[in-house]
Amino acid sequence: MRTATDWNAVLQDALPKFGAATIAVIVFFAILLLVFLAAGYASGRIARPITILILLGPAILLMIIGLVIPAIRTVVLSFYDANSIKFVGGANYHYAFTNPDIQRVLINTAMWIIITPIVATALGLFLAILIDKMKHESVAKSLIFLPMAISFVGASIIWGLVYEWRQNTPGTNQVGLLSQIVIWLGWKNPPDWLLWQPWNTFLLMVIMIWVQTGFAMVVLSAAIKNVPGDVLEAASLDGATGFGLFRRITLPMVRGTVIVVLTTIMIAVLKIFDIVATMTGGNYSTSVLANEMFNQTFVQGDAGHGAALAVVLFACVIPLVVYNVVQLRKERTVR
C-alpha cells in the first residue's frame, strides 16, 4: 500500500513504462532512418522494387497478420465449438438466432440501429438549420460538439450520475438529476432507471445520441453552408419562404450528406460496446451485439459463439459501409 503522498512510488511505477515507450519509439524511428539511408544507395534495376518493399511492406504485412488472416480465422472459428477443436457446422449460428437471450440482444441491437441514428441526425439537422441563422455560433456549437471528444466510458460515467437513483423515502435526497427532475414534476416513486426494463435500453441510447448529435450537426452545418446563396435567393424571389424553402431547396441539396451522416452513425452504433459494458455490463436485458460478442468470448470462454456473433456483426456492417461509400462518392462528384 502506498501512502497518499508517495510520489516516489508513482515515479517508480511510471519510469520503466515511459522508458519502454521511449526506447520503442527511438528504436522504431532509428531503424526507419537507417533503412532509408541504406536503401538510398540501391541503384539500377533493384532500386524500385526495394523502394516499394520498404515503404509498403511493413503496412501490408501488419494488415495481413492483424486483419486479413484473423478475419478469415474468425469465420472458420464460428463453425467450431467453444474450444475451437470440434467442427460443429452451423450450430453457433443456430444458437445465435434461436437462443432467447441472444434474440433479445439482436432485438436491442436493431432498436439501437434504428432509433439512435435517426434521433441524432434529426437533432443535428435541426441544430444545423438554427445555427445557419445565427451570427455568433462558435461557443454553442463547440459545447454541443464537445461530447464527441469524451470517451464512451467517460460519457457513461457522466450519464451514470444523471441516472443515479435512490429509493424515494422521507429524508432521502436524490443524487441523480433525472430522479430529482421527475420527482419535481410529481412522479412520487421513480424506478431504478438502469433496471427499468425495457426503458433502460432507451436511456443508454440517450448517451449515444448525446455524443453523436454534435457530429451530425457539424457535418450538416457545413453542407447547409455549401448550398449556394443565389439558389436560395432565386427561390425566395419566386415566393418560397420559411419551411417551404427549406423543404424544397435546402433539404434536397443536403440529402446526400444526411444519408452519409445517418449511415456513419449506424455503423458506429453497430459496434457500440463501451456504453453497455460500463453502464450495465449487458445485464437487465440491455446487451447488444458487440457487447455480447465480447461476453461470450472472454467471459463465457466460448470462442465459437463469440466468432459467430462477430460474423453476424460483420454481415450487418458490410451493406451499411458499401452504401455509405457509394453515397460519399456521389457527393464528391457532385461538388
Next chain:
Amino acid sequence: MSATTAELQPGTTPAVPEPAVKAVRRAFSTRWASVAVVVIAVLWTIPTLGLFITSFRPAADVANSGWWTFFQNPSITFSNYSSVLLGGGYNTAGGLSSFFVNSLVIAIPGALFPLAIATMAAYSLAWVPFRGSDWLFFAIFALQVVPLQMALIPLLRLFSTGFHIGNVQVFPPMQFNDSAWAFSRLWIAHTMFALPLAIFLLHNFMSQLPRDLMEAARVDGANHFVTFRKIVLPLALPAIASFAIFQFLWVWNDLLVALTFGNTTTQPLNARLEQQVGNFGSHLELLTAGAFISIIVPLIVFLSLQRYFVRGLLAGSVKG
C-alpha cells in the same frame, strides 16, 4: 419548432429595402434560433457540469445531496482528486496515477507507429506506381469494412501462443506478464487496426500534391526516400497532424482493445474506470474525479486544436 418554420435567409443583403414587417420577422426568427441553440447547448453541457461539480464536493455532501444543491451550499475540496490520483480513495496501490501513465504510454506510440508506417505506404501507393498498386489500394480501402470484433480472438491467440509451422517458431509468443514491454501488444494491435483508414486518408491527401514538384525532385537526382523526407513529409504535415490527433484520441478513448490485449500492468484509465463503476459506484465523488481526469486530456486537445481535431474526427468517424 417555431424556429424551423421561420424564414431561411440568403447570406447576402438584398438590394431592395425590405418591408418593415419582414425585417422584424427576420430579426425575430434569428433571435428564436439563437435562443433555441443556446438552450440546447446548455442542456448538452449540464451532465458534464454535474460530473465536474460532483468531483469537487466533499464525500458527505455527494452522498446526501444532488450536485445542484452546490449552488446553495458551496463547499469545495480537492481531496477527491488527491486520493483518486495517489491512492487512498480507490482500494488499490497508487490510485489512478499509474493508470493515467498507462494511458499515455499506450496512446503516444499507439499514434506514432501507425502514422509513420501509413505515411510511407500512402506515399508509395500514390507516387511509386507498380502493376497492381491500384488494386492493392482498393483492397486496403475495403479492409476498413472489417470491424475490430472480427480480429480479436485469432489475434489474441497469435499473441499468446505465437505462430509456428511444424516445429519451426516463426513468431514467438508475446507473453510479458508484468514487464513494461507488455505494452507492445497494445501498440501492435492499435497499429494494425489503424492502418487501413490512415493509409486511405493520407493517400487521398498525398495524391493531390503537385506532380511537377515530384518530377523536379527526380530531375535533381533525389531518390524516393529523399523526396519523401524533404518534400512530401513537410507538405503533408497538416493531414498527418489531423490524423495523429484523431488516432491519439481514438487510442486514449479505447476500451475494447485494452480489455482484450492488455493485462493488469497495462490497464489504461478507461479500463480501470469501467471496473470501478461496478466496484466503487457508491463513492460517486471518487468516480467522478477519476472520470474527469480521464476526459481532461481529450478536452484539452479539443479546445486547443479544434480545427485539426474536427478535421481528423470527421475523416475518421467510420473507424472501428
